[in-house]
Amino acid sequence: MLRVICLVKFEVLREGKAKLFPVEVEITDINDNAPGFQSEKLELKISETTAVGTRISLQQSQDPDVGITSIQIYQLSDNRHFSLDVQTRTNDVKYAELVLEKSLDREEQAVHDLILTATDGGYPVRSGTAQIRVIVLDANDNAPVFTEAIYRARVLENVPKGSTVVSVKATDPDEGVNKELKYSFRTIVEKGSQIFHLDSRTGEVTVVGNLDFEESALYEIEVQAHDGGGLFDRSKILIVVSDVNDNAPELTITSLVNSIPEDSPTGTVIALLNVQDLDSGENGEVTCSIPSNLPFRMKKLLDNYYSLVIDRTLDREQASNYNVTITATDQGTPPLSSVTSIFLQVSDENDNPPIFNQTSYTSYVRENNIKGASVCSVKANDYDLEDNSRITYSITGTQIQEAPLFAFISIxxxxxxxxxxxxxxxxxxxxxxxxxxxxxNSPHILHPSFPTDGSTGVELAPRSSEPGYLVTKVVAVDADSGQNAWLSYQLLKATEPGLFSVGLHSGEIRTARSFADKDALKQSLVVLVKDNGQPPLSATATVTVVVADSIPEILSDLSSLSAPADPQSSLTLYLVIAMASVSCLFFTFILVLLALRLRRWRNSQLFDSSNVTFSGVPVSQFVGIDGVRAFLHSYSHEVSLTTDSRKSQFNFSKTKYSNTLSSEQTCEIKDPILVIEDVSISNGNRTSVQVS
Structure with a gap:
């Protein structure tokens, strides 16, 4: 027995992992339907000349149940002329045929009433009956015969109504009324009877309803031809309905993620879709596609399922959302398609650093600016969103003069x-x-420097000096820069106007003419040093020049060094008196020594003044610093003269040289020049004389 299986197929989606599992459910039949006949009364006309053994097909009982619960037994009520033969078709469907067991005699019995019973194999057993009335006809010895045992036809499901599907034809060699044939459907499903119509006279089968391949692709119809004498023949019609592409694919979103981070890896599933097409063959083969310019692709899973996955790296800064249009297209001619849209939001990730508007910034700010003054404005942008784009600024970098940068600048x-x-x-x-x-910054006088040990700095100019003789040089620096540090020198005041001149840019003090006898021994010069700023700042330096050719001449004229107006004149007088009372022997020794030193002095250059300090002055502000250092080395000396009540003595201190551009180191000169330019007298105290 052919086993009929009723299956329901569906898919189960496992949430979270986007996996599908196909499921098949078999529905087992129960005996909930009784057999029934299409017509409860059946009339058969049989000629009395019908031969014994003739088989007459009876109407098939209908039972919606399947398998063992369908029709299993046909039974016929007891009679002398007929028996029942049950046959089984290839599809396990049983049908009954009435077999003539004994010749009929219309004159003996014109009508035979029979009861046909159909019984199923269920529990409890269900059955149905039909009444069969057999009318015995007069002799008609030729029955109709169909030209074909099976008529086959193929029709498109969209064929218009009224179209002829097939024509059946039977022949009967009898004459008269026994030759007149009528065609009728013997067996047809209820749906088929609403779709097809058989012309009883012509045998044409036409379409009167709506064909639908998706509902039924095959119709098997049994047709019968009756002649006027009651004889008939039966044939089959097989109508195959051909599918046309009349159903567009249907898309259903079974799972969807509406928002996805922009750093999601490729292959991440965004949505699961189910696609169905009721057509068959190529008409039912569906492919899903999306626009090629999107960073996604469709991936086929099971037969009817697709997944939408990420195909390329997402970047929210380039596209913050996508409206993905999915198109499902079948392979029919012409193809049919349907579309559905998925709106996908790309959430932001912190994948963009802040970007400054410029690759570098340059700003100019004046020194001495007030605290809180704006120095520079920088701007950065961040293409991310919300917290990821909220920018804060800070300063990193080096130090300024060994102090942290943030001590000077804040942001x-x-x-x-x-x-x-x-x-x-x-x-x-x-x-x-x-x-x-x-x-x-005002100019800073480096030379002559202000004495710090009580001595007075003086310069020596021999009376025999020629015009242009270099007496000394005023050296000054300015901590400013540019034109603010450009210095100029001018002689502001002099004891003898026109005797000395000062270089405008060099600061060199030179003799402008030869010395005259009337020229005073002590010349006081005031030099103005002025920068080129706006407004200009200045400083003054007082230079004392002693005009003498020898030390004795200096000593003989010491009294002239102290003017009555000088408040220190009394001290000078005391010093002269004290020195005059010194031992002649010791004084002779000193004179010899001074003579030797004076001779060497005439052949040498002037030395640097000692203890000149450049500390606090930036190196960058010096122009020709080596020249300044050479000048100080050549023109600066320090001489100390000490006396008391018992003896007179000259103490010559060693000349000190200071390199103020590095550490303060001293350099000792073995043969200092002993030149006395200014003498300060103090009772019982040490007297220092500084010569520059």
């Missing part, structure tokens, strides 16, 4: 670059600040 962290992402991203930009100089 507004909110408006002033690091974002607020997790982890935060940052970027750096170089900001160059040029400090513009202001003329806030």
């Amino acid at each position: 507004n962290s909110e408006t002033g670059a690091q974002d607020g992402g997790s982890p935060p991203l940052s970027s750096n930009v170089s900001v160059t600040l040029f400090i513009l100089d202001q003329n806030d």
Whole structure:
């Protein structure tokens, strides 16, 4: 027995992992339907000449149940002329045929009433009956015969109504009324009877309803031809309905993620879709596609399932959302398609560092600016969103004069670059600040320096000097820069106007003419040093020049060094008196020694003044610093003269040289020049004389 299986197929989706599992459910039949006949009364006309053994097909009983619960037994009520033969078709469907067991005699019995019973194999057993009335006809010895045992036809499901599907034809060699044939459907399903119509006279089968391949692709119809004498023949019609592409694919979204991070890896599933097409063959083969310019692709899973996955790296800064249009297209001619849209939001990740508007910044700020003054404005942008784009600013970098940079410059962290992402991203930009100089520093006199040991600095100029003789040089520096540090020198005041001149830019003091006898031994010069700033700043240096050719001449004229107006004149007088009372022997020794030194002095250059300090003056502000150092080396000496009530003695201190551009180191000169230019007298105290 052919086993009929009723299956329900569906798929189960496992949430979270986007996996599908196909499921098949078999529905087992129960005996809930009784057999029934299409017509409870059946009339058969049989000629009395019908031969014994003739088989007459009876109407098939209908039972919706299947298998063992369908019809299993046909039974016929007891009679002398007929028996029942049950046959089984290839599809396990049983049908009954009435077999003539004994010749009929219309004159003996014109009508035979029979009862046909159909019984199923269920539990409890169900059955149905039909009444069969057999009318015995007069002799008609030729029955109709169909030209074909099976008529086959193929028709498109969209064929218009009224179209002829097939024509059946039977022949009967009898004459008269026994030759007149009528065609009728013997067996046809209820749906088929609503779709097809058989012309009883012509045998044409036409379409009167709507064909639908998806509902039924095959119709098997049994047709019968009756002649006027009651004889008939039966044939089959097989109508195959051909599918046409009349159903567009149907898309159903079974799972969907509406928002996805922009750093999601490729292959991440966004949506699961189920696609169905009721057509068959190529008409039912469906492919899903999306526009090629999107960073996604369709991936086929099971037969009817697709997944939408990420195909390329997403970037929210380039596209923050996507409206993905999915098109399902079948392979029919012409193809049919359907579309559905998925709106996908790309959520932000902190994948963009702040970017400054410029690769570097340059700003100029004046020195001495007030605290809180704006120095420079920098701006950075971050293409991320919300916290990931919230920028804070901070200063990193070097130190200024061994102090942290933030001790001089601060930045507004909110408006002033690091974002607020997790982890935060940052970027750096170089900001160059040029400090513009202001003329806030007066010139600083390096030479002659102000004595710190009580001595008075004087310069020596021999009376025999020619015009242009270099007496000394005023050396000054300015801590400013540029034109603010350009210095100029001019003689502001002199004891003998026109005797000396000062170089405008060199600061060199030279003799302008030869010395005359009337020229005073002591010349006082006031030199003005002025910078080129706006407004200009200045400083003055007082230079004392002693005009003498020899030490004795200096000593003989010491009294002239003290003017009555000088408040220190009494001290000078005391010193002269004290020195005159010194031992002649010791004084002779000193004179010899001074003579020797004076001779060497005439052949040498002037030395640097001692203890000249450049500390605190930036090296960059010196122009020709080696020249300054050479000048100080040549023109500066220090001589001490000490006396008391018992003896007179000259103490010559060693000349000190200081390199103020590095550490303060001293250099000793073995043969210092002993030149006395100014003498300060103090009772019982040490007297220092500084010569520059």
